[in-house]
Amino acid sequence: MTDFIDIGSVTDIPVQGARLVRTQHGDIAIFHTASGKFYAVDEYLPGKAGPLSNGIQHGEKVTDPMRNWVFDLATGEAQGADEGCVGTYEMKVEEGRLLLSRDAIANQVAAE
Amino acid sequence: MTQKLIIIGAGMATGRALEQLIETAPDAYDVTLFNAEPRGNYNRIMLSPVLSGDKTYAEIVTHSAEWYEENGVTCRFGERVANVDRDRKVVVAENGDELPYDKLMFGTGSNPFIIPMPGHDLDGVIAYRDLEDTELMMSMGDSNKVVVIGGGLLGLEAAAGMAARGVDVTVVHIMGHLMERQLDEAAGYLLRKALVDKGITVRCQANSKQILGENGKVRALQLDDGTELPCDLLVMAVGIRPNVKLAQDIGLAVGKGIHVDDQMLTSDPDILAVGECVEHDGAIFGLVAPLYDQAKVAAKTLLDEPATFVQKEISTKLKVTGCDLFSAGDFAEGEDREDIVFRDPARGVYRRLVLQNNTIIGAVMYGDTADSNWFFGLIKDATDVSDMRETLIFGPAYQGGTPMDPLAAVAALPDDAEICGCNGISKGQIVAAINAGADTLDAVKATSKAGSSCGSCVGLVTQVLGITLGDDFKMPEIETICKCSDLSHDDVRKLIIAKELKSIPQIMQELDWTSPGGCHVCRPALNYYLVCAWPGEEVDDGKSRFINERVHANIQKDGTYSVVPRMLGGITTPDELRAIADAADKFNVPTVKVTGGQRIDLLGIKKEDLPAIWYDLGEAGMMSGQAYAKGLRTVKTCVGTDHCRFGTQDSTGLGIKIESAMWGAWSPHKFKLAVSGCPRNCAESTCKDLGIICVDSGYQILVGGAAGLDLLEAEMLVTVATEQEAIDVSCAFYQLYREGAQYLHRPYKWIAKVGLDWVKEQIVDDPENCAALAERFRYSQQFYQVDPWAERARKGVDAHEFTPLADFTKVAAE
Ligand SMILES: Cc1cc2nc3c(=O)[nH]c(=O)nc-3n(C[C@H](O)[C@H](O)[C@H](O)COP(=O)(O)OP(=O)(O)OC[C@H]3O[C@@H](n4cnc5c(N)ncnc54)[C@H](O)[C@@H]3O)c2cc1C
Ligand code: HEM
Ligand code: SF4
Ligand code: FES
Numbered sequence: 001m002t003d004f005i006d007i008g009s010v011t012d013i014p015v016q017g018a019r020l021v022r023t024q025h026g027d028i029a030i031f032h033t034a035s036g037k038f039y040a041v042d043e044y045l046p047g048k049a050g051p052l053s054n055g056i057q058h059g060e061k062v063t064d065p066m067r068n069w070v071f072d073l074a075t076g077e078a079q080g081a082d083e084g085c086v087g088t089y090e091m092k093v094e095e096g097r098l099l100l101s102r103d104a105i106a107n108q109v110a111a112e
Numbered sequence: 113m114t115q116k117l118i119i120i121g122a123g124m125a126t127g128r129a130l131e132q133l134i135e136t137a138p139d140a141y142d143v144t145l146f147n148a149e150p151r152g153n154y155n156r157i158m159l160s161p162v163l164s165g166d167k168t169y170a171e172i173v174t175h176s177a178e179w180y181e182e183n184g185v186t187c188r189f190g191e192r193v194a195n196v197d198r199d200r201k202v203v204v205a206e207n208g209d210e211l212p213y214d215k216l217m218f219g220t221g222s223n224p225f226i227i228p229m230p231g232h233d234l235d236g237v238i239a240y241r242d243l244e245d246t247e248l249m250m251s252m253g254d255s256n257k258v259v260v261i262g263g264g265l266l267g268l269e270a271a272a273g274m275a276a277r278g279v280d281v282t283v284v285h286i287m288g289h290l291m292e293r294q295l296d297e298a299a300g301y302l303l304r305k306a307l308v309d310k311g312i313t314v315r316c317q318a319n320s321k322q323i324l325g326e327n328g329k330v331r332a333l334q335l336d337d338g339t340e341l342p343c344d345l346l347v348m349a350v351g352i353r354p355n356v357k358l359a360q361d362i363g364l365a366v367g368k369g370i371h372v373d374d375q376m377l378t379s380d381p382d383i384l385a386v387g388e389c390v391e392h393d394g395a396i397f398g399l400v401a402p403l404y405d406q407a408k409v410a411a412k413t414l415l416d417e418p419a420t421f422v423q424k425e426i427s428t429k430l431k432v433t434g435c436d437l438f439s440a441g442d443f444a445e446g447e448d449r450e451d452i453v454f455r456d457p458a459r460g461v462y463r464r465l466v467l468q469n470n471t472i473i474g475a476v477m478y479g480d481t482a483d484s485n486w487f488f489g490l491i492k493d494a495t496d497v498s499d500m501r502e503t504l505i506f507g508p509a510y511q512g513g514t515p516m517d518p519l520a521a522v523a524a525l526p527d528d529a530e531i532c533g534c535n536g537i538s539k540g541q542i543v544a545a546i547n548a549g550a551d552t553l554d555a556v557k558a559t560s561k562a563g564s565s566c567g568s569c570v571g572l573v574t575q576v577l578g579i580t581l582g583d584d585f586k587m588p589e590i591e592t593i594c595k596c597s598d599l600s601h602d603d604v605r606k607l608i609i610a611k612e613l614k615s616i617p618q619i620m621q622e623l624d625w626t627s628p629g630g631c632h633v634c635r636p637a638l639n640y641y642l643v644c645a646w647p648g649e650e651v652d653d654g655k656s657r658f659i660n661e662r663v664h665a666n667i668q669k670d671g672t673y674s675v676v677p678r679m680l681g682g683i684t685t686p687d688e689l690r691a692i693a694d695a696a697d698k699f700n701v702p703t704v705k706v707t708g709g710q711r712i713d714l715l716g717i718k719k720e721d722l723p724a725i726w727y728d729l730g731e732a733g734m735m736s737g738q739a740y741a742k743g744l745r746t747v748k749t750c751v752g753t754d755h756c757r758f759g760t761q762d763s764t765g766l767g768i769k770i771e772s773a774m775w776g777a778w779s780p781h782k783f784k785l786a787v788s789g790c791p792r793n794c795a796e797s798t799c800k801d802l803g804i805i806c807v808d809s810g811y812q813i814l815v816g817g818a819a820g821l822d823l824l825e826a827e828m829l830v831t832v833a834t835e836q837e838a839i840d841v842s843c844a845f846y847q848l849y850r851e852g853a854q855y856l857h858r859p860y861k862w863i864a865k866v867g868l869d870w871v872k873e874q875i876v877d878d879p880e881n882c883a884a885l886a887e888r889f890r891y892s893q894q895f896y897q898v899d900p901w902a903e904r905a906r907k908g909v910d911a912h913e914f915t916p917l918a919d920f921t922k923v924a925a926e
Contacts, residue, residue: 035443056656057655063631
């Protein structure tokens with residue numbers, strides 16, 4: 001079963017905003033969409049996109065601030081003609097707390 | 113021999129089970145019914161009409177004392193079951209009575225969740241679950257204030273019910289819009305509007321911190337931004353938890369709820385459970401429809417008849433007193449999903465269907481839910497809708513019929529709405545001209561004058577022609593703001609004013625946006641149009657701005673930022689330079705560069721360091737240079753009469769005065785100026801958006817220059833005699849551009865569209881208009897001349913932008 005770790009409260013991220021979770025293997029951007037959903041994706045797709053937490057968030061997508069690529073937050077896939085996929089992580093909300101899959105941070109930490 | 117059945121909880125689920133049982137086999141069981149509430153089964157759903165005064169308690173009683181008596185049910189109301197001894201098969205009542213059972217049924221319902229924040233145990237803090245809660249709310253009147261925490265179905269029902277009694281109600285909701293689990297943002301906006309119309313105050317994204325009391329009684333709710341909301345009663349409606357305490361205590365298998373199988377049996381084969389207290393196949397329940405199915409199955413199981421409980425897709429036709437809402441299925445956007453959106457602003461209607469693989473998987477409706485059952489059927493049956501796609505959204509009545517009017521937004525405008533600002537022409541006057549025979553755009557221009565000046569209203573005039581003439585008029589193709597709308601930039605701007613639209617969701621609803629929440633193309637444009645149209649009304653939405661404007665620094669290709677403090681007119685001091693040097697040292701700034709705009713750029717700064725470096729620069733009296741803004745950038749100057757032997761006027765002083773008047777302003781695109789002291793033009797005024805060249809007789813004002821991908825020489829607007837006139841004309845020109853140009857058009861592009869002659873007419877030939885423009889600019893500036901760096905470095909504005917949510921780089925492996 002997936003193990004989760006508390007990363008903050010739902011009110012810590014404004015609607016249509018994003019915040020970072022820093023990990024030893026890189027930053028993860030946590031998005032809060034207008035539909036009230038939360039997503040965790042890699043901040044960078046090296047050489048192609050990022051920093052995504054700085055993009056404009058719309059629908060269940062985000063537009064990269066540098067190159068205007070649009071990524072689906074649920075799958076991490078670039079939309080339209082662009083090809084690429086950012087890593088996504090499992091997360092959930094319980095009683096107003098944001099819970100991120102421990103794998104997102106712990107695996108890499110343990111691997112060191 | 114009749115067996116003994118004991119039921120714990122006289123709620124809606126057990127009530128239905130009891131009816132089924134008695135109907136099928138009245139003599140099978142000898143029934144004893146315990147209920148913690150001092151009454152029998154009533155229709156809990158109808159508490160809201162009782163609250164609003166539309167119904168009385170007597171009208172919502174499901175089972176009366178006579179009914180229980182006739183059917184031989186022994187009632188022990190107001191008594192809680194304290195314990196169950198499963199080995200001896202006896203139930204222990206609160207007063208110690210022991211009653212043997214053959215079969216036991218749990219129907220203990222749910223407990224409202226009370227947030228354990230400080231003050232939650234004060235007098236006057238209640239939930240919304242039973243008649244007692246309802247009666248307390250009914251005791252409030254028009255001299256009372258009530259705060260409701262929770263903008264979900266129950267909280268809004270409570271708020272609407274009390275508002276109907278004249279109570280001053282405030283709803284505090286933690287998420288960005290109301291009922292976020294059932295509604296999308298647009299429907300949430302409409303709901304909010306309807307509630308505000310009822311006099312309810314709605315505060316979204318508000319986090320409650322503590323409840324304040326006085327003599328043990330609630331006095332106010334405090335939010336985490338410090339705001340206090342005074343109240344005489346505080347209703348918490350933030351969710352429910354299955355009531356499993358007793359079941360857990362006696363060792364039944366319990367997860368989120370009491371575990372039951374398909375026959376409603378718990379882990380003890382002599383004990384059944386139904387209702388909100390159960391967990392079946394991982395799911396728990398909060399609406400009555402599935403509970404009634406459970407009740408039927410439970411009754412059959414008690415009679416040893418085969419029956420199986422199956423979970424079904426649930427649609428909710430939500431009834432917040434006086435608002436028509438419907439939601440069903442899944443309505444999040446997704447890669448392989450498509451949206452069909454229909455909005456009728458005039459009637460306040462919103463409909464959205466989410467399609468996947470040619471079937472409808474979700475639907476949200478507001479305002480007109482008449483067709484909801486039809487849509488729900490299509491969802492449930494996973495009907496292939498490819499054949500009806502075009503007209504699907506209009507409902508069953510339109511299948512095979514004509515599609516709706518795409519011009520609804522304009523059609524909904526009242527006759528006195530102004531369409532042409534240049535000539536002061538209303539929609540009614542245009543319609544009159546058309547009815548008098550003007551059936552082409554040119555004819556309308558000629559007879560009514562609408563559209564004959566700057567031309568920015570032509571889109572709307574054309575639409576009025578289309579509406580008035582119907583099929584006789586062929587609509588020309590227009591360039592729309594983006595793929596989310598059928599309107600052009602100009603149309604949208606005019607409608608924002610005409611309809612007094614003041615938020616992005618409001619624009620999207622009232623102007624018929626075809627996407628649910630816009631995109632990265634339209635959102636920044638709409639945000640600017642709101643900022644320009646309604647200064648001082650807090651319409652700015654940072655999340656609709658590009659990153660540079662959101663964090664007030666320029667993002668660089670490696671994700672670091674650059675910081676450019678303002679230097680009015682390009683003038684600095686040794687103290688400022690020292691502060692910049694100190695900051696560069698302190699923050700290890702890798703590159704310090706003199707910009708093309710006569711100031712200094714500190715490049716390569718980490719996002720987290722921005723507020724700190726701004727703080728240091730602020731201490732030395734410097735503010736943001738807005739080198740990132742679609743707004744006023746710089747006013748370059750030459751040294752002018754102070755030092756140069758050719759100088760004719762104080763060009764540096766004038767530059768400083770203009771920059772002082774203009775800094776902080778937002779515009780469709782960046783706006784750069786220069787003031788040169790003589791025609792030698794050392795400040796390069798001739799390629800600026802607005803350039804001034806000083807001459808012996810005064811000041812030449814040039815506009816529309818460009819020195820980027822396009823190279824254009826600025827053209828003469830006017831020559832004025834005094835410095836004050838030069839400032840006024842500059843402000844008037846900037847305002848005319850701010851109000852008229854489409855987002856991301858530099859002044860030269862806008863001038864190419866409206867014509868320099870028209871600009872001259874507005875500013876040079878019409879001094880009154882020129883003064884009015886300058887005045888509007890100054891009015892707006894009172895609200896936008898706030899240093900964004902100081903707000904972030906000193907007041908903690910948008911702190912979330914600059915700090916990570918969590919940092920796991922330093923923690924050791926766990
Ligand atoms: C204001 C309001 C509006 C609602 N509107 C809707 C709606 O529009 N549509 C919809 O589908 N649903 C609605 N609901 C939800 C619906 O009312 C519930 O789903 C339903 O009442 C649950 O039935 P139940 O039998 O499981 O529990 P309940 O009806 O809550 O009954 C449980 C009973 O058990 C008693 N009890 C608990 N523990 C013990 C014990 N140890 N001993 C003795 N008695 C005990 C409690 O006092 C309670 O009376 C609404 C609920 C509320 C409060
Ligand atoms: C993302 C793209 C761009 C970045 C990051 C950028 C950055 C900058 C910066 C930081 C300055 C210094 C301005 C100041 O002091 O405020 C500057 C100046 C300037 N930029 Fe850009 N710019 C960009 C795009 C453009 C474009 C598209 C044009 C032309 C249309 C342009 C034309 C200029 C000019 C002419 C100056 C000098 C201003 C002057 O001399 O008065 N820039 N730019
Ligand atoms: S523009 Fe004229 S006044 Fe200004 S510095 Fe150059 S020569 Fe001197
Ligand atoms: S607004 Fe109608 S011509 Fe300018």
